[in-house]
Amino acid sequence: MIREKEKDLLRILGEEIPLGTSKTINFNIANLYTSTKVEIPIIIERSKKSGPTVLITAGIHGDEINGVEVVRQIIAKKINRPAKGTIICIPVLNVFGFLSMNRSFPDGRDLNRVFPGTKSGSLASRFAYQFVNEILPVADFCLDFHTGGASRFNAPHIRVDGKNEKLLEFAKIFNAPFTMFSKNLDGSYRATCAKKGINILLFEGGKSQNSNRDIAREGVHGTMRVLNHLDMLNPSFAIPEIKAETIFIKKSSWLRAKYSGLLHVKIPYGKLVEKGEHLATITDPYGKMRHVVKANNDGYIINVNEAPIVYKGDAIFHITTVLGDEKFE
Secondary structure, eight states: OOOHHHHTSEEETTEEEOTTOEEEEEEEEEEOTTSOEEEEEEEEEEOSSOOOEEEEEEOSSTTOHHHHHHHHHHHHTTTTSOSSSEEEEESOSOHHHHHHTOSSOTTSOOGGGSTTOOTTSOHHHHHHHHHHHHTGGGOSEEEEEEEESTTEEEEEEEEEOTTOHHHHHHHHHHOOSEEEEOOOOTTOHHHHHHHTTOEEEEEEEEETTOOOHHHHHHHHHHHHHHHHHTTOSOTTSOOOOOSSOOEEEEEEEEEEOSSOEEEEEOSOTTOEEOTTOEEEEEEOTTSSOEEEEEOSSSEEEEEEEOOSEEOTTOEEEEEEEEETTEEOO
């Protein structure tokens, strides 16, 4: 239960932000070699009316542009101005990686594997520690936006711990096309939130170094539905229409390339395919070899490798194997 009186006094990074205030605080995390400060803008919007605090983040991996675009749109469209409570937006957490279009921090570490961090550890670990201790404690609910890595394009989906009934309910409200049951990984932001009792939805959609309009729309619309559920969405916004209920995924598996060569994908992400269906073709560059990639089972395609070339053993399609309580035969 949120204690409203305590929420009236929001303190972040030594600053107090009263109700009814719009404020951007620069979070100084380190300096460049030139002594130039590296700062992360934290965009805070508070209603005059008490309520929950929602923390919206993206860019934990610096090359995941689509997540940044989702949060940018939420700010640009003024969706982050709540009817009650507080919305905090951080579009780019890993500003180092964002500047260089790199997944990791300059120390080579994946920020999403070093949470909750340490006070005197590596650069990534120190940043995680500051974030967890100075920003995360004010949050009642978190939304974190990601994309697929490298050339692997994720169908838009929410990842949740399938044992958390509260999060499953929030996933239904967000209503991405898919909701995947996924255990919390050690060292991840999501695992840290779980240990602290903070509900978090992790959205995946698109691929790194790419911005996709359809994926961004799913992320923005899902956020609006969650804010509406919390009575935080400004009444001037229409609630996004739900055309189909989210599809829950309990299990899935990767289909891997049996040959190295040029990859020619034949189906779109999100498609429900049948066992034996033609998904892609792998050829050599010389017109001598042609291999047809077929589905191993019925299921939805939730990730497509869009790389033009692949090696034998590379993951090329992620296909669902168990949906909800129903199994594909």
